[in-house]
Amino acid sequence: MFTSKRFTAVLGVILAVAMVLTACAPKATPTPTPRPRPTEPPPPTKPPEPTIDCMGAEGAEVTVLYQWSGAEEEKFNAVVKPLVDACGINIVAQSTRDDAVLDTKAKSAPPDVLFWPKTSPMLLYTDLLKDLDAVGADAANYANYWKDMGTTGGRWLAIPVKADIKTIIWYSPAAFELFGYSVPTTWAELEDLVEQMVADGNVPWSMGMESGAATGWTGSDFIQDILLVQQGPQYVLDIIAGKVAYDDAGVKQAYETYGKWAKDETYTPDLEYGVDYDFFAVPGAQGMQGGADFMMAFGDSAGAKALVTYLTGAIGAAEWAGVGFDLSPNEQALGNYTDAALIKKAEALAGAAGFTPDIGDSIPAPFGEAEWKAIVDYVQGVDLDAALDAAATAQADALE
Known part of the structure; x- marks a missing residue:
């Protein structure tokens, strides 16, 4: 065909010129012909698909x-x-x-x-x-x-x-975008965000409390998240084991942090996940x-x-x-x-550094009920030291 003949002719001229140049050039040590490189890397080897091992239990x-x-x-x-x-x-x-x-x-x-x-x-x-x-x-x-x-x-x-994880905070992406809020990545940023929301005239928290005989469990979960930030997972495990008294200064600090927010007016609207609300992990928590x-x-x-x-x-x-x-x-x-x-x-x-069981799910019922009561009493205005003392007494009795 015309195209291939033309290509051959051109190639022949190039080779002829190369031969002339080579003939006129001084002799030199021939260089090894480089090995051609593959144009594409070989496809990665896929690991074998997992299969179900019946362990000899067919029909068992x-x-x-x-x-x-x-x-x-x-x-x-x-x-x-x-x-x-x-x-x-x-x-x-x-x-x-x-x-x-x-x-x-x-x-x-x-x-x-x-x-x-x-x-x-x-x-x-x-x-x-x-x-x-x-x-x-x-x-x-x-x-x-x-x-x-x-x-x-x-x-x-x-x-x-x-x-099921609980160390998360639900929020409204639409509201965050409207007011220019960013998801906090540290506890200090979370506290600043809450104060900014209040300054903007917004309600930062929506906290349910009433749950029949289990009223108080939502507060227990939030306080445990605060403990994970302020004290760490071992402290929580020591409360469960009775090694840390429930009226310890660290517990009181967590209650005070929670109380500052929980005593604000709250409500729970009927909204749609992903549109009206979302969640982010509690920043600063050492585990979940x-x-x-x-x-x-x-x-x-x-x-x-x-x-x-x-x-x-x-x-x-x-x-x-x-x-x-x-x-x-x-x-x-x-x-x-x-x-x-x-x-x-x-x-x-x-991405969590660890996992601690829910305090309320891990302690004897009398201690759990006393913990819930302490939270409800505190939110309703009872002296914090008195509320924690009562819970600590129940803790000691239940874990003796």
Whole structure:
């Protein structure tokens, strides 16, 4: 063809000129021909897709006990459906919120796997529970503090499969944009923002309080967040353990910070998440507080191992996130959430330096009720020292 002939001719001229130049040039040591470089790097090797390991439990029956019911139970069933379909496992579940039922079951006919919103069963039934690393749990998918929370006497007995964070502050993006406010990144910036809102004639906080017999729990959560900022997580854990009295100066300081804000007029409008309100993590908090449902294994059958392996692995974590059953502490869940609020919460949890259980969920009922009463009394004008003294007395009695 004309184009190729023309190209050949031109190329021939170039070669001829090159040969003439070479002939006239002095002899020199020939240089090695450079090796051609690849024009494109080879595609990265993809890691193999995770697969479900039935652990030899095809067709087996697995008994579980949990507190979930209704929509929560439906979400759990959706999470484990891939395991059930792949292995033909029959999961026989019992739902109860009664500690007495758990106690009876644990001592007579314990479930293969337990899911409970406290770690107390690992202390009550230590000798009955199986070490999680012996039943297929993958510790590599969890931050160390999660494993620490479920370890007693050097044995890893509990791991959270579900979590919900509380160390966050909800806000209105529209209002922030309207008034030129920025999300604070330190506690000092938060305090300055609150004062600026007041100066602008705006109401900075909307705090609910009344909750029937549980009135006061919202105040308890907020005060714990303040304690995480001012004192740190170990201080909170020491309150739970009774090592720090509830009338300690650090507790009083947190109450005073809370009281400055809680005694302002507040309201709770009916708004839409992402449009009228959003949230950001409490700035300066050394870790997060929240609730979690912990998994423990009484059985080490193939079925129990398959369930534990699945839920602590990549596929179970992805299903948990995709279903939207609150948050999964399993790091493999990241990137699999679809709900906008859960995506942001998951990012906040993943970036947390630690996690402390909710004080109210971790202390004996008499102490918890006294704590709530102290908060309500203080907000209503009772002397702070008197309110804390009463709570500290209940703490000492409950933890003696």
